[in-house]
Amino acid sequence: MQISSHSEEETLGLGMALARLVRPGMVVALHGDLGAGKTVLSRGVARGLGITEPVTSPTFTVVQEYRVPGGIWFYHLDMYRITDEQAALAFGIEDYLFAANAIALVEWPERIAGLLRTGAVVDITLIHAGEDRRWLELPDDIGARLARA
Numbered sequence: 322m323q324i325s326s327h328s329e330e331e332t333l334g335l336g337m338a339l340a341r342l343v344r345p346g347m348v349v350a351l352h353g354d355l356g357a358g359k360t361v362l363s364r365g366v367a368r369g370l371g372i373t374e375p376v377t378s379p380t381f382t383v384v385q386e387y388r389v390p391g392g393i394w395f396y397h398l399d400m401y402r403i404t405d406e407q408a409a410l411a412f413g414i415e416d417y418l419f420a421a422n423a424i425a426l427v428e429w430p431e432r433i434a435g436l437l438r439t440g441a442v443v444d445i446t447l448i449h450a451g452e453d454r455r456w457l458e459l460p461d462d463i464g465a466r467l468a469r470a
């Protein structure tokens with residue numbers, strides 16, 4: 322299903338609501354073009370998890386690790402500069418995906434599609450629909466719960 326957002330703040334709020342639905346061991350795969358709002362949504366998830374550090378795009382660092390209050394981790398990955406799965410494996414991606422004690426969120430997951438084929442992956446796509454308008458396409462069950470939040 323699709324949910325619309327009319328502002329950066331609204332997408333942040335959707336991310337915060339999403340944080341209440343994700344569990345350790347899950348991977349959120351965030352699809353969408355440059356500037357679609359993937360990092361904004363990620364920032365909302367981090368805030369919703371109780372992370373107070375600023376969340377910046379890990380485009381150059383590939384991964385940023387944040388400690389979540391309560392003892393788990395939030396891994397924010399950006400595969401934009403990862404050319405293929407071999408490069409991701411060489412980087413040690415497997416330590417971040419599906420870690421039992423972490424929630425992983427991946428921007429540009431298409432780069433490592435083969436590595437995401439199994440497991441608890443939630444696919445979310447952000448689509449440009451005008452200057453401040455975006456569509457979030459997401460699984461019905463999660464979408465229904467976000468729409469109610």
Ligand SMILES: Nc1ncnc2c1ncn2[C@@H]1O[C@H](COP(=O)(O)OP(=O)(O)OP(=O)(O)O)[C@@H](O)[C@H]1O
Pocket residue numbers: 326327328329330331332353354355356357358359360361362378428452453454455
């Ligand atoms: N409804 C909206 N939701 C999210 N972002 C919005 C919205 N409206 C406008 N924006 C703007 O769009 C931009 C989204 O940037 P963001 O860094 O989140 O994109 P991204 O998908 O992570 O891109 P990249 O692939 O470069 O990492 C921000 O400048 C934000 O202010």
Ligand SMILES: [Mg+2]
Pocket residue numbers: 359360378399428
């Ligand atoms: Mg980004």
